[in-house]
Amino acid sequence: MKRQAYRPILITDASRSQDDQLTSRQRRYVVMMSVRVACVIVGAILVGAKAPLLWLWLPLVALGMVLIPWVAVLLANDRPPKERHRLANRFSARPEAAAPPAPMSLAAEERPHRVIDAEP
Template sequence: MKRQAYQPILITDASRSQDDQLTSRQRRYVLMMSIRAACLIVGAVLASVQAPLLWLWLPLCGIGMVLIPWLAVLLANDRPPKEQHRLRNRTARREATPPRSLAADAEDRPHRVIDAEP
């Protein structure tokens, strides 16, 4: 059986945990829905005070109220790309050399003997 070279997993290459990903998606969703609620409130206030350029602001608030929930759902259900699709990991694995074992390093270096007796 052919033995494969051991490649340690660097902490910087480790993917985020599922709980961290879920928490960040939930925060993004709540933020986007808060922006939607703000668009609704701003639109209602502008309509009640008969603000100038009302013909411009109300459609912008309406578009925000329609597009933001759609984008929020898409982004909340999104996940990070799989490792095989990341170009950075493909090129890094090809260029990496397998780590040398400690036993091989010890054999290559000259041994220094310390004797307790003079």
């Protein structure tokens, strides 16, 4: 049976930890909810001050108050896509997937063997 060629794992290929992913999603959610709070405050100020073009600004602020929470929840629950299964490339019809990777070291059959003779 032929051995697989050695392929080192690069640290740049490692995925982010679950804690890092959760922290970044929480930050994104807090920022988006802060924008929503700002929309509520701006809407209240516009109504209280009877601003010109209120008929234009109020629907824009209301749209922000409605759409931002929906998008924030979707993005907070989002996670990176799963990696493809390790056997998926074996059965792929793509030519680049069919080519074997370049070996990083000599196979066991190609290495020079050290012979130790026990008899004088």
